Amino acid sequence: MDWLGDHAAGLWLAVAILLGIAEMFSLDLILGMLALGALVGMVTALLGAGLAVSAIAAAVASVACLAVVRPPLIKKLHSGPELSLGHGKLVGQQGVVTERITGLEAGRIKLAGEIWTARPYDDTLSIEPGQTVEVLEIRGATAYVHPLPSIES
Structure with a gap:
């Protein structure tokens, strides 16, 4: 556990990169929001918070992004000019x-x-x-x- 606590920021960064790469294949913006949460976890770990606190911060940020940021993005991406043919x-x-x-x-x-x-x-x-x-x-x-x-x- 000591190693995880010492390298929490690097682990959060690795998780964010993996989720970002997976998002490129899924294109549904769920994994991208989780990657943003992992980046928040990385920042909190860099500020000196423990692994548990950074995990809670990552979870809260992920849920917030999924609830607040993703719906307007999806609406904007799925709407477009009405084409009359x-x-x-x-x-x-x-x-x-x-x-x-x-x-x-x-x-x-x-x-x-x-x-x-x-x-x-x-x-x-x-x-x-x-x-x-x-x-x-x-x-x-x-x-x-x-x-x-x-x-x-």
Whole structure:
């Protein structure tokens, strides 16, 4: 036991390194938090505390890291930009009517640099060429649009 007490800081450092290496393979941040606790144990051993005190400090620091530090890190790592792919990314964008759109007859709009078949979202509307519209829905290859109010002086 005397040898352990004399070399506690080195042992805590070895444990921290081993846990850090194991964390690189697991990537779940549990072993990384335990490695931080081992580093706290090493610091307390370097400050002259005994093996039991440094073990308690390491355990408290590990539990604190697991409870306080890990959850926000996991949330941050697992969240990312919401990626809308395909036609879904066009919903909410604005386009310009190039061919008259009515409830009975589909027209055309220029949307994201392409010409799209379009119908009014509200079948009672008639939308004239040159008017700006917002895409509310995409069904197949048809955009369902609603006119945006224009400011005329």
